[in-house]
Amino acid sequence: MTAHESSRPVGAAGSDVESRLAELGLAVPEVVPPVAAYQPVVVADGVVYTAGQLPLIQGELPLTGKVGAEVTEEQAVELARQCALNCLAALKHAVGDLDRIARIAKVGGFVASDPGFFGQPKVLNGASELFGHAFGDLGAHARSAVGVAALPLNAPVEVDVIAHVA
């Protein structure tokens, strides 16, 4: 249905989106099982809602703590990027092929913040830029970034997404 599908290179990782991630040396991870009584992602009437994604890598948080205290801004940028990868895993789980995503519409970014840390936008750029690389113009999204008191498992960053399907 999309122009993307006809131009998929032979041997690519399964979709144009995944091909672009592969150029960055990245792959969509397995979907992160919910840590509680909810689903990783829900699709309703063409709108895809992901659960808030922590920067888990194979079930483990590489770092814990508040950004601006135990965790640096630079470290948090990388963690936000991992949250975004986990969002991609959730989106793929929902729609099968990431090329079916018509728009990354809204990103919610939550940074566990020392009360004196105000660099939430830079931290969340780790996620936003990944969506941009993966989806091109369709990845350009509205975003709210806030600094919260604490996150599940003492994670430094959490990201969720509302996307629309073609």
Place this chain on the structure above:
Amino acid sequence: MTAHESSRPVGAAGSDVESRLAELGLAVPEVVPPVAAYQPVVVADGVVYTAGQLPLIQGELPLTGKVGAEVTEEQAVELARQCALNCLAALKHAVGDLDRIARIAKVGGFVASDPGFFGQPKVLNGASELFGHAFGDLGAHARSAVGVAALPLNAPVEVDVIAHVA
């Protein structure tokens, strides 16, 4: 329109959803009047947005304070369940019959947290499990749980919902 409607038992609380709540000894409360200049719920193009619901019971908060400090995790689970009941009241206010809800799509959970409290997922399960009991598979939702610095009226928990109507 739904299979639910034809199987409604005589004498039930008005809908399949309310019948299932009745099995738990629960009833949908009256909708909580907004504490400020907004509406408890809005429906637009088949999407239902509830306001953030505090764990008010007949206009009173049973407990106040931060979870992990003045309020225990166990107490907060119960409060989250009350928030969810108040969300059901808002949804019913919007659509009349809760059986018209096609999907609980996204739940936002805000826990007023001591900075050292990381059990937000368990707390919010108090809400998520209620939605599951009430709506079955249609109640399985994506969720973001975060720990915030403070909530209105010193409430320990706040929950909002995006649902889709059939």
Place this chain on the structure above:
Amino acid sequence: MTAHESSRPVGAAGSDVESRLAELGLAVPEVVPPVAAYQPVVVADGVVYTAGQLPLIQGELPLTGKVGAEVTEEQAVELARQCALNCLAALKHAVGDLDRIARIAKVGGFVASDPGFFGQPKVLNGASELFGHAFGDLGAHARSAVGVAALPLNAPVEVDVIAHVA
């Protein structure tokens, strides 16, 4: 298409919504450029998602700090109103004419809060009442108000909106 359009007074600010703002001595500002790698607003399938808007005036924050500490509740009400004006700028950027907005559906309000400050609803009324003035019944929205640990640039308030287009 709407009844509004035919009743637009000569010389008004371009739309019924802007005329009503003009009665308050207000004008829709220029859209605030994103402070990071995202868009100020996205439209998808008739749903408009704004980015979280800080109370910037011509690129500057009039005040910084936590509400309940460096910033008073009264000051924060005014800042929330500025956030709402910036949301209107984003909505106008998305749809061209604010009269095309069919409903302000959901408002998210984030108040950088001293842990002992619980007046988030009153603060956010600064935004909610502006939406009510500007859009009338179509501006009546669901809202979640929370107190967060910190906001970008040490802003005291951030507001985002989900609106639906006619």
